[in-house]
Amino acid sequence: MGGKPDSDNVQWDSSTVADFYSGETAGWREVLGPGMHYHFGTVDPTRPIDDAEAHFSFAIRQLYPWIPVRSKVLDVGCGWGGPARLLVDERDCSVHGITISKTQASEFAARVPEARVSVMDAQELDLEPVRDDADVAIMLESLTHMPRPDLVLRGLRPHAGRLLIRDHVARGEIGFTNPDWNMRFPSRVEIREQIKEGGFRLEHEEALEISWEVSAAFWLENIRRAFPVFTPDGQFKVLQRLCESIVNHGPPNVDIMMFVAE
Ligand SMILES: C[S@@+](CC[C@H](N)C(=O)[O-])C[C@H]1O[C@@H](n2cnc3c(N)ncnc32)[C@H](O)[C@@H]1O
Structure with missing residues (x-):
């Protein structure tokens, strides 16, 4: 997720993001593991440091103080349903997932049949x-x-009623785009401004303790097992490069932060 800081707000099309996540679900399952979480783990202090899957789940459990039992949750950018599965099982939430990828939505529907899922561009939510x-x-x-x-x-x-964001934020003062990932990492000032301009009032923010190397080593091992001979292509190639960089050179120049706004 590193990259050269720049102040350009390089744009990309959301259809590129949809393509990025539209690979065959079986391949994604092998790479992400059975829980199908696609976010970095947050260190669960009660579990061994090399237990990547525990840290993926802990990243969701860490949000529970802000998600009352039986809440109605809108999961915007819901992936394949890993986080939603936990919210239903452990928090008795009713979940509506939104994703731009049809293949993710099919897996989400199979994995969390109690939930609802919509394929749409979240930027058109008002439409x-x-x-x-x-x-x-x-x-x-x-x-x-x-x-x-x-x-x-x-x-x-x-x-x-409440907005919970857990995402990458540039470590320095200047936000930057990573074109390989079709992602733009805002600075802390920038994301606070975005939240405010969205009409939300920031209640809490926190930089999280991320299990960077453990998550990266887990995904890397799964990629190597899934592609024993050929180098992976597309999204898996991008992920492989990121994981190798984290394992060999340490965390990228971003923090992962949680923002709670009402
Ligand atoms: C890194 S994945 C995270 C998935 C999931 N939140 C998780 O933690 O496992 C990013 C997610 O954002 C979704 N996404 C990206 N751009 C989107 C858009 N414009 N509208 C809806 N979903 C989008 C992708 O489809 C994908 O599900």
Whole structure:
């Protein structure tokens, strides 16, 4: 996720992001592991440091103080349903997932049949209102994928009582784009401004203790097992490069932060 800081707000099209996540689900399952979380883990102090999957789950459990039991949750950029599965099982939440990828939505529907899932561009949320308003909207490593975060947050405002963002933030003062990932990492000042302009009031922010090397080593090992002979292509190649860089040179020049806004 590193990259050369620049002040250019390089744009990309969300259809590129949809393509990025549209590979065959079986391949993704092998690489991400059975829980199918696609976010870095947060260190669970009660588990061994090399237990990557425990840290993926802990990243979701860490949000529970902000997600009351039986909440209606709108999971914006819901992936394949790893986080939603936990929210249903452990928090008795009713979840509506939104993703730009059809293949993710199919897996989400199979993995979390109790939940609802919509395939749509979250930047058009105001055009297709989520009729069933949410107590909490969560965005886990998804906002930085959206070239117009302002549209997403403004669109969400009428539909969400609380907003939880857990995402990458540039470590320095200048936000930057990583074109390999179709992601833009805002500075802390920038993301606070985005939240405010979306009509939310920031209640809490926190830089998280991320299990960078453990998550990266886990994904890397799974990629090597899934592609024993050929070098992976596309998204898996990008992920492999990132993981190798983290394992060999340490964490990228971003923090992962949680923002809670109402
Ligand atoms: C890194 S994955 C995170 C998935 C999931 N939140 C998790 O933690 O496992 C990013 C997610 O954002 C979704 N996404 C990116 N841009 C989107 C957009 N414009 N509208 C809806 N979903 C989007 C992708 O489809 C993907 O599900």
